[in-house]
Structures are given as structure tokens and as C-alpha cells.
Amino acid sequence: MTDKTIICRCEDVTREEIQKLIAEGAHTLDEIKRLKRCGMGPCQGRTCQPLIARELAAATGQKLEEIKPPTFRPPVVPLKLGVLAEGGKNHA
């Protein structure tokens, strides 16, 4: 894996960018997510979060299992607003 490797595919964030942010003091997944959008795209962090957690562990010495994941938020998969809007009528 090179420094230019894309870690977050939804938002095109490279390993280098993540490493820079960690070096600047962002030591949690929550902080990195909010400044780089990793975990805010359609995959909701399923791809990038474990990779970023490894970067965090390597750079800060935190144990991988102790790195707190960001809050998992609904919906589980992307849903069309139109489908949700129609659903409301049937359950009103």
C-alpha cells in the first residue's frame, strides 16, 4: 500500500491525507470522519473505517480493538426519498 492509495473510495481520500491528519492531532475515527468525510459516503464507512483504524493504531500506539468506531446510523442501505415518501401513506 503506497501513500497515494485511496483509503476511502466514496470520497477519494488517500492514505497520505489520513496520515497527515493523524499527525496534526486527530486521534479518533470520529474526528477524521468529520474533517475528511470518510464514512459519510454511500458505504457508510464499511470499507474505510477498518483501514483508518489500522493507520491510527500504527501512528498513535492505540490498540486496534480499543479504537472506538463512529456511531452507526440508519438507514443500513441507501433508500430513495420517493420510496420512503410513498411508504408513509400506507402506514399513516
Added chain:
Amino acid sequence: MPKCDVIIIGGGVTGCSIAYHLAKYGCTDVVLLEREYLTSGATGRCGAGFRQQWGTKTNCLLSKHAVAKLERLAEELDYPGGVEIKQQGYLILAYTPRTQAQFKKNLALQKSLGINARWVTPEEAGEIVPFLNTEGLLGATFHEKDGHANPFKVTDAYARAARRLGVQIYTYTPVLDIRLEGGIKTVVTPRGDFQAPVVVNAAGGHAADIGRMVGLELPIQPERHQILVTEPVEPVLGPMVMCFYHNIYCQQTPHGSFIMGLGDPNEPHTYNTGSSWQFLMQMAEKAVRLLPVLKNARVVRQWAGVYDMSPDRQPVLGEVPEIPGFYVAAGFSGHGFMIAPMTGQLMAECILGKPTTLPIDMFSLSRFTTGDLFIEPSVV
């Protein structure tokens, strides 16, 4: 025990802006304490809008000054990449004659203060937002200098600039207690005690809890507001669309995703930041009715945050007379982000004993005892 000049409690945009402005005025021995990460409270969960279309002179001027500061924030704070400002206006919809009459009054006031918002007909509204459903619409007000910015970036910009000037920011450092001994306040945290003659409560939805630590009952309560975001799509929506009647707002970020939220009048006052299925359905229905093109946009995430609600939905700003050196900047009731650049400046001026750029007496805590409430007709 670390001693400093000012301790700020709360690492949202307000706390970070106060820290920066204090340091900018030369008061650099400042400690900011945040219970989680910066923006973890209301700032990082908000709808991100800023508008100058208000119904009182105070709020018009406050937001006008704040927007002028936001426009050159990245430059002032030397923040490469910027804070994702999008200034394509707020379109505020009117569906009832009463709202229309109020909006016309607001427009006259705004004009007198140099805010060039204008009344637009439903047809003109349809030109500003081509796919707007104008059914039942009486008209709208539009001001192209309103817009939105990225709250994470704005806060990060203030925090980094403050740190460069010497401010110490401690994240994941909750305040457990505050002891008052003479003029000195000791703030107790798991990281140790901090001492200063001045403490600023900028704790948002937690402001009342912090107040109780010094025996103060602040009439500020947390109230959940929910919000969702779609996947990013091509830019199609310029302005923030806002409607007091449907109690909703919707914007498209420069990144391409739509962000929208609605207020629930029956929401209880608790510190609940959970998401509900009911919100998702209601929001979808209202958004698709108003902007039918959104029916194909996919929701990727929903979340919630708390407004720090005060009885008149206006903030409490300034020193608490009974506790010299204890300041409050909280109770923003849903519009804290947009005025934060000015809140920081005014609070710093107030703390340092300088004349304030704009009057802040109307935001004093004592208004809830004297009954001089601050009535702003244009809030969501």
C-alpha cells in the same frame, strides 16, 4: 494545578470562536475543555445554514456582521481549502397571509439595515428553484447573500487559529464540577483541575448542567432535532429552501449531497440524539412534495442533535451578575452556528471589558426574571 486567565467549557463553534477572539485580542492564556471531540454537540449536527433574513434589528445586525466575517473567514484564519461557503441565498416560503404580512414587515426592516432581501412571487420562486412545487405558495422572500458553510471546517479553522495563538484545547475532557473560591474558579476534570478567574459556559445542550455546578438555574433545555443527508448528486439546488409553515429546511452542499431537517413541535426536552423511523418518513414525504425531483435521491444517513432551547428562543450572552467572572454563551435555540463568528467577538469584548461592537444587553440572563423577553418572529 494549571492556572490560566479564561476557561471555556464547550468545543463547538461558539466555544472555539470565543477562544480565537480572546487570543486575537491578546488574551492568549486560555484553556478550552470539550467533553468529546470538537463539534461533537450541536455544531456538528446542525443544518449549516446562515441567513440575514430576520425579524428584529438585533438579529439582522448580528447575522449581517457574522456573515461578513464568514465570507472572509478562511483568509482571516489562514485555513487552506476554505470552509465550503455556498452563498446562493435563502428562499423562505410563505403559505399564509399572516406569514406574508410578517415577511413584508421583515423585508422593510432588513432593507433599512442594508440587507437587500426581496419579495418574490411564486413564479419568480420557481425560477430561482426550477423544480419547486409552487402549489399553494403565496410568495417568498429571497436574499442571495444568505447560504451555508461546513460547520466542521469553520470550527476546525477557529480551533487551529486559536491554538497557533497559544490557546490550549483539551478534547475528551468532560467537566465534572466547578468550585468557587473567592474570585477563582476551579474546574474539575478527569485530566486534573484547572483554575481561572473567568469561566465561560458554552456547553450548548449541556449548558444547564454546567450552570448547576455553580448553583445557577439556566432556563436552557436540550431539544432533539433530526436531519438526514442524501448521496451526492449534480448541483441543482442553489439556495437553502426554508418553510416555517411545514417547519422544514433543505439545502444542497457544495459536495452535492442534500441536507434536510424538520422540527417536531411535540419533541420532549431531553438529551436524546437517537434517530427515528418516523422522522425519515415525514421528512421524505414533505421534501418530495416540495421538491419532487428529490424522489430519486437516496438517503445515506440520518442523525440528530439537540438545540439548546431558551424560553424566547434567543441566546443568553454575557456575565452572570450573581457570579462575577462566570459567563454564559448558550441557548442559541437552533441558530448558534450562523452567528458564532460574532458571538466569539462579542463575548471576547465583553470578557475583556471592551465596548462591544454590537449591543448585547438584550441577551442578558436577567431578562427571564424581569420579563423583558426577546421576541423574534422568524425562527424555525
